[in-house]
Each structure stands twice: as structure tokens, then as C-alpha cells.
């Protein structure tokens with residue numbers, strides 16, 4: 001099982017339930033704005049504690065309200081690409097990548113730095129400051145940074161949102177390469193059953 005999740009969350013006033021049970025290499029979580037998709041990713045990453053339920057990734061239980069288990073975020077092996085990317089503004093692209101590499105446990109990376117830079121086509125960006133990058137470039141660097149931290153799985157929040165059609169299409173194919181060549185379980189969020197769901201083995205909806 002890549003992702004086995006059944007949790008009730010309460011990020012604000014109202015409870016929300018998220019149920020995902022997937023063996024696919026890519027699972028997609030869809031649902032309208034405000035339904036709780038980002039909150040679900042935050043819970044899987046360990047940044048939001050669910051009210052109840054269980055979260056397991058690749059067979060490892062990360063949260064279980066029944067046994068009061070809540071693995072700390074830094075021990076979950078998560079590569080999380082936030083919707084707004086959140087690059088460190090005071091470090092160049094190379095510095096952002098180096099920071100992630102220092103976080104990786106020795107031998108944890110399933111793919112080399114040079115392969116990640118090649119797959120995400122960011123070799124020409126290494127000297128740039130984050131503020132000078134386009135939206136698509138920023139997303140590519142954010143995904144590279146997540147991969148370099150040696151994650152066991154990848155969470156992508158709306159990776160194609162706010163990109164024009166050409167850039168969205170290019171990033172779509174890069175995610176496809178990550179799926180096929182790196183083989184990490186990927187859970188990605190989309191507000192609609194858009195093109196991105198073509199990447200997925202499984203699609204789950206929050207209502």
C-alpha cells in the first residue's frame with residue numbers, strides 16, 4: 001500500500017474526513033476549494049494533528065489516534081512541495097538545493113543530484129535568486145529541493161496551478177518522469193479532475 005489514510009481533521013470550525021487507500025505510484029486527491037485537501041496533506045506531513053484516524057505510507061504507520069502515535073514531521077521522510085513553493089528567498093537556487101541535501105540521511109537519496117537537476121531542467125537556474133524565477137521555474141526548483149532531501153514519498157499541492165498551458169504541460173511531463181524513473185509514491189492535490197488526473201493510478205475525492 002502506498003497511501004492508507006482515513007482521518008478526521010478539524011483545521012477550523014468544521015470537521016472534514018479524508019479517505020485514501022491506494023497502491024498506485026501516483027494518487028490524486030481532488031475536491032472543491034476549501035474542502036480540506038491542503039489540510040489533508042499537512043496531516044500526512046505531520047504538520048496538522050488529525051482529530052482521529054490513521055495515516056500509513058508504504059506500510060509505515062505515521063499517525064494512529066487509537067494508539068496515540070504521532071510521528072514528528074522531521075521523522076516522516078516526507079518531500080512536501082507547498083502550493084506556494086516556499087523557496088528560501090535569501091539563498092540562490094543552488095543554496096536552496098544544498099540545504100535540502102544536508103537534510104538527507106546518508107544513502108537516503110534514490111537519485112543523484114545531477115539526475116534531479118537534469119530531469120527538472122534547472123541546470124541553468126542554479127545561480128539565480130528565487131525572486132527572479134517564473135512560476136514554472138519556481139515549482140521545478142521546489143520539486144528538486146524536495147527530492148534532494150531524500151524523501152520516502154512526495155506530496156505535491158496543486159503543482160500545475162497558476163501556470164500557463166505550455167508550462168503546465170511541461171511540468172506534467174516532468175512529474176511523469178519522476179513517477180517512472182524515481183519510483184517514489186506520489187500524492188498530489190488538484191482542485192478539479194483536470195489533466196493531472198491522467199497521471200494517477202487512483203483518484204480520490206473529498207466532498
Ligand SMILES: Nc1ncnc2c1ncn2[C@@H]1O[C@H](COP(=O)(O)OP(=O)(O)OP(=O)(O)O)[C@@H](O)[C@H]1O
Pocket residue numbers: 011012013031032033034035036037038039040191
Ligand atoms: N489554520 C487554520 N485555521 C482555521 N481554519 C483553517 C486553517 N487551515 C485551514 N482552515 C480552513 O479549513 C478549510 C479547508 O482548508 P484547506 O486549505 O485544507 O482546503 P483546500 O481544499 O486545500 O482548499 P484550496 O483548494 O482552496 O487550496 C477552509 O475552510 C479553511 O479556511
